[in-house]
Structures are given as C-alpha cells and as structure tokens.
Amino acid sequence: MKLTLKKGPLYVQVQEILKKRIISGIYPKDSLIPSELELKEEFDVSLITIRRAVEELSHQGYVEKKSGVGTTVLDNHAVSKLSKGQRFSEYLIKEGYHLKKESASLSTVELEESSDLFKHFGKTCNCVERLYTLNEKPYIHFKHYISKDVTLPNNPDSLLDSLYEIFFQQGVTFNRFKDEFGVDVPDQSIADALEVEQKPLLHRIRYSYDVNEALIEYSVAFYNTDIHRYVVNFDV
Structure with missing residues (x-):
C-alpha cells in the first residue's frame, strides 16, 4: 500500500x-x-x-x-478510551448495575442565528433524544445535537445503538472531545422523563470534534444522582 x-x-x-x-x-x-x-x-x-x-x-x-x-x-469501539479513565457506563456495569438505553427518538431542530450551534450546524440539525435507566429507574436523559452532514437511521431502535459507531460508518473520525460539568434545572419534559421534580441536577455538555476540528455532535445530559453519583474511576 x-x-x-x-x-x-x-x-x-x-x-x-x-x-x-x-x-x-x-x-x-x-x-x-x-x-x-x-x-x-x-x-x-x-x-x-x-x-x-x-x-x-x-x-x-x-x-x-x-x-x-x-x-x-484492547478496545474495538469507534470511540476508545482517551486516557486511563474508565468510562462511567463501564464502571456501573462492572459494579453490577443494569444500565439500559430505554428509548430514543429523532427530530429536526431549527436553530436561531443567535445560537452558538448555528455557526457550526447552520439553520437546522438533527436531534437524538435518549433515556437511560439504571436498574429499571430513569437515570440519564440525553439530547444529542448532530450535524445534518451525518445520515442517521430513521428507525428509533437503531438509535439505541452506539451513536459513535453510526458516525464511524459515515466516515467520521473524531479528534477530540470536551466535557463540561455543572448543575442546572432541566426543562419540565426532561424532569418528567427522569421522574423527578424540576430541581437542580448534574448537567454535562459534550463537544465532539472531527479530525478537521468541525463540531459533529453537541450533547446535553442530565443525571438523577439521587440514584447513583457520577463516578470517574482511574486505573493506576
């Protein structure tokens, strides 16, 4: 070659x-x-x-x-470990918890010119909404905002698979990720999905960039840490 x-x-x-x-x-x-x-x-x-x-x-x-x-x-996932830090989902499963992607939906979102995402995605982008359960209790609510350059399956069941594997199949190669954590009050619809009152919850934002430094995915997650705290586990 x-x-x-x-x-x-x-x-x-x-x-x-x-x-x-x-x-x-x-x-x-x-x-x-x-x-x-x-x-x-x-x-x-x-x-x-x-x-x-x-x-x-x-x-x-x-x-x-x-x-x-x-x-x-060691690992054949489209997005592998970028450090010695263990993935949170892997930690939960290793500890004996049952983490499941319960539901998923796909929609198109209209973006306002004043929004930060408009300069990355243009007028519209895909939005994948997913709910995870932990031991059958609603635990994490995700909203993934994804560039229209990525073709996503219309079948909701397919969206329960790894989104990063879908990206890989579309020829997307990621260069870096940036996670930001904070505390925020979710919309009422998200609180309802998590079966909690509308109150401050752990909030994570992820930026996923490809090798050309283009933003491919922007995701927002809310965690019901009353069920389980978010854990970062490092191997020595």
Missing part, C-alpha cells in the same frame, strides 16, 4: 487505517495486530512511522504493546 504526504503525516494515515481495521473487526478484540516489520512492508514506510502510529493507538486505548508478545487489541 502506497501512502502519500499529500494526505497528511504518514503515521497519522497508518494510525487511521489500523484503527478502522480494529473497529470493523478485521483485527478482533484480544487478537494480535501484524508485527511492526509486517506493517512496515505493507505500508512501505519506516519502522519509526509504524511505531509512532502504534504508540498513538496505545495512548487512545485501542491496543497494548508487550515485549515478547506483540501488540494486542
């Missing part, structure tokens, strides 16, 4: 190709990816380029390199 610098740094191109192979299952979870020498031959690049690409995948949580063993696939 011949790579060209016209498409950007060679190590980034190798990294993205390997990442797509991992996510699509060509390199299954817990399997070994080809050796550095094999990848060097395939991509016709230097060993330094291959090592840097694999190092980036390791930092993102997709693979783990062990001396004498090789490079093992």
Whole structure:
C-alpha cells in the first residue's frame, strides 16, 4: 500500500487505517495486530512511522504493546478510551448495575442565528433524544445535537445503538472531545422523563470534534444522582 504526504503525516494515515481495521473487526478484540516489520512492508514506510502510529493507538486505548508478545487489541469501539479513565457506563456495569438505553427518538431542530450551534450546524440539525435507566429507574436523559452532514437511521431502535459507531460508518473520525460539568434545572419534559421534580441536577455538555476540528455532535445530559453519583474511576 502506497501512502502519500499529500494526505497528511504518514503515521497519522497508518494510525487511521489500523484503527478502522480494529473497529470493523478485521483485527478482533484480544487478537494480535501484524508485527511492526509486517506493517512496515505493507505500508512501505519506516519502522519509526509504524511505531509512532502504534504508540498513538496505545495512548487512545485501542491496543497494548508487550515485549515478547506483540501488540494486542484492547478496545474495538469507534470511540476508545482517551486516557486511563474508565468510562462511567463501564464502571456501573462492572459494579453490577443494569444500565439500559430505554428509548430514543429523532427530530429536526431549527436553530436561531443567535445560537452558538448555528455557526457550526447552520439553520437546522438533527436531534437524538435518549433515556437511560439504571436498574429499571430513569437515570440519564440525553439530547444529542448532530450535524445534518451525518445520515442517521430513521428507525428509533437503531438509535439505541452506539451513536459513535453510526458516525464511524459515515466516515467520521473524531479528534477530540470536551466535557463540561455543572448543575442546572432541566426543562419540565426532561424532569418528567427522569421522574423527578424540576430541581437542580448534574448537567454535562459534550463537544465532539472531527479530525478537521468541525463540531459533529453537541450533547446535553442530565443525571438523577439521587440514584447513583457520577463516578470517574482511574486505573493506576
């Protein structure tokens, strides 16, 4: 396979190709990816380029390199761990809780020119609304505002799958995420969905940017922390 610098740094191109192979299952979870020498031959690049690409995948949580063993696939999700921090959903499941995506809907939202999202998405964007339950009790309410450049399935059941996997299938590659936490009072409709009174709740906003620094997704989540606190768990 011949790579060209016209498409950007060679190590980034190798990294993205390997990442797509991992996510699509060509390199299954817990399997070994080809050796550095094999990848060097395939991509016709230097060993330094291959090592840097694999190092980036390791930092993102997709693979783990062990001396004498090789490079093992750790995670095959479209959005992997960006640090050693454990995903909140993974923590809950590991602790024995039953976390479920209960319902989902899709609509089109008209954006006002004065809104922050207008400059990113234009006049309209998709809005996916989802409700999660914890041990069958309403726990998290999400609203995902998504660029119209992304084609979403009309079937609500399909929207219960990982949105990031859907993004990946559309050719979207994420570069970075920014989370902001605070406390806010939700709209009455959100309070009703969470089966709580309209009161201050833990509030999270996420900005998801692609490799071109374009905002692809802006999501707003409210958590009923009376059921369970939000936990950030770090492995040492």
